[in-house]
Amino acid sequence: MSNSLIKIIGKSLNTISYISPKYASKKALYLFAKPRQRRVINDQKSFLDSAESLYLKHKHLNIATYLWKGNGKTVLLAHGWESNSGRWQNLISKLQKLEYNIVSLDAPAHGNTSGKQFNAILYSECINVVAKHYNPHIIIGHSVGGMASGFYQKNYENKELEKLVFLGAPSEFTGVFKNYVDMMGYNNKIENGINSLVLERFNKPPSYFSLADFSKEIDTKTLIVHDVFDKVIPFSDAQKIAKNHKNATFISTKGFGHGLRNETVYKHVIDFIQS
Template structure:
């Protein structure tokens, strides 16, 4: 049913594209950049309220942050698409028990942060501001949170950040875009129009936004964890990081899917942080 609805929306956008490819491309890009905001349940809110909370103004957005104090290094956790800081609860509890400081942020248009649109470039700027503000030493990013972390460290390297962890992270923007176009069934005209809008907005072609290639030049040591059966971000993206991010180690899992929210994964992360 969901797949049928997706294709129907794509067909409507394609029809609009017959009359105006630019309008159709704008609609397609807007849909691509508009996550569903998932309301926090009472139990989830209660857990997050055990942290020190602070809203940080970044551009036009109020970004909600959650902070648990610790005597060891400070770890920043960046969630992925249509998620929020609560997704990190089990890892937060393990890190707290080991006396690490923990900082989480809700991305723009996610959780309790403001905004209606989202992209990895915007997210990377938010990660930069929060990492600098709280003197973060390690950044852990899931999915687009990992891609945004790579963008951040490429554009704004911080001396305090010594380690990066990418969980199921896309390696390049072209792949993300092409999977979206295929999912929606957009015509080549609409897809090309989206590429043009990206260039108009960022003054760069979509090919430029390649997190794996950016990682060639970052100083922090890295850990890349990706599941062979990830149905959201293909395992080939992890191999891209393995090729380009020379200062990183790849751990391949099988059967954990895209979420990678298991004790085994958390133990890999903690072992890497402790080392």
């Protein structure tokens, strides 16, 4: 979305908010939860075609899953915002050489999974459906996929899960919302309206949805990797999570950005899951 379009949308909804604040807030929340269409590109498609594909059902969603069979422990991969399972190709290639059994899912409204709306809570529910089917020993999540993986483990307490990996994961719903409000230039009416809609929809305020707070209740051995210069998710989010998690290893990187698609990062991940 271009800066000029962002300004137009922000100003338009601000104007509407003086007439109908709830409508403007609903529209703003809808736009926040609607990823831009992110089709699987040709290179990713040929890679994903090498896996066994299976669709699992959750509510109105058909969840696309991919399986690369191996003789070792099962690793479940959860990608981030406006991405898909193809983003894991390099890591999957390394895990295959170590004979891991590898599963990946496309998030709601991403890749080949159906739906038009996305949030970390719904994503965590989808992870639960996939985990019940494939019984992973390890879950690796990037960005909001890491947040959703943490939400999953806090809410469902999978005792069979041995390890978690959070790569560039956000900690706070409030922080994510605040960044969105600032980017769009929304006024206080819309900001307060969004918070009220979250409370109405989930029976909890946005401040409740904190991976840092949830981490206090997660016993699973966890690796947290975050780049100091991440321009998407602040490094301080990882520091909050690590501070509260009693069974976490925290590794900071420099220069790998938010994507963390780097040989050094892959080595950290593999060393952790093999330890």
